[in-house]
Amino acid sequence: MENKQMQLTAKQQSLAKIGALTATGDISALKIAVAEALDNDLTINEIKDAMVQLYAYAGFPRSLNALNTLAETVKERQAKGVKDTDGKVATALPTNTDILALGTKTQTDLTGRPVDLSALSSDIDRYLKTHLFGDIFASDLLNWQEREIVTVGALSQLKGAESQLNAHKAISKKNGLTDEQLAQIEKIIPPQLSQFPLGQSNDAYAQYFSGQSYLAPISNEQVKINNVTFEPTVRNNWHIHHATKGGGQILIVTAGRGYYQEWGKPAQELKPGDVVNIPANVKHWHGAAKNSWLQHLAVAVDGENTSNEWLEPVSDEEYSKLK
DSSP, X not given: OOOGGGSOOHHHHHHHHHHHHHHHTOHHHHHHHHHHHHHTTOOHHHHHHHHHHTHHHHOHHHHHHHHHHHHHHHHHHHHTTOOOOOOOOOOOOOTTXXXXXXXXXXXXXXXXXXXXXXXXXXXXXXXXXXXXXXXXXXXXXSOHHHHHHHHHHHHTTSXXXXXXHHHHHHHXXXXXXXXXXXXXXXXXXXXOOSSSOOOEEOGGGGGGBSSOEEEEEEEOSSSOEEEEEEOTTOBBOOEEEEOSEEOOEEEEEEEEOEEEEETTSOOEEEOTTOEXXXXXXXXXXXXXXXXXXXXXXXXXXXXXXXXXXXXXOOOHHHHHTOO
């Protein structure tokens, strides 16, 4: 039986979606997520506080666009007779509060150690301590666990933010989130991996994959090309592209990290820019690494009497040996 305590609550899922969609700037999807959040009993002020927090991770333009989306969504719901709750206002700090000292303590307590960025920029170090951690994280509208859910949701969508994402995942675990919950946050919406579309859930071939994958047709003329996306740890079964002449497949890796392996040979790591020429009639598999999504273009090579034969899954024991 699935452990319910390992699953994100509806409120937590909404916070993760708000973080992720604010970071991507997908306004139409964010409007839907905001409406869901309000239906999941988040107050307007709680959502607003999460969006304000995100300026430090996704930038002021994305944060301001999100706040405007919230305002528009609430206005549209009011026009339909839906009365959303503003909720409580954050408790005001005493007028004599040393905001720098408060923010420094909040940051230290949150991360479990002192953090000093002054060698990189004294201005940024002071601003983060006084505003992000002194004004926002010290607020009692959201607790620290909820704030980390928002942050991890946002960072999981930003390219080049792996070190910050890993740091906040560690902070999240200090604040009670599990590895399973963090994995759910990172998958709350598929990341924008490359300029090619994610497409739809690859349901037609789901039985031949170890988990969730996505398929987007890129070209059906002259040469068939599909953009295939694998969630972390997901790989397809061993399979063969049969042909009596020509045939086979070409993989062009566009994002993430993964592996390709031919039967009887070591697995080959895949990185963006790699090209794999798969001959016809060769048993092989390909898929994502344990801690990374993978996206590649799959180019079908024309041939005579072509067909695909799907075989046994790649064993967990075999896959676990890969990094």
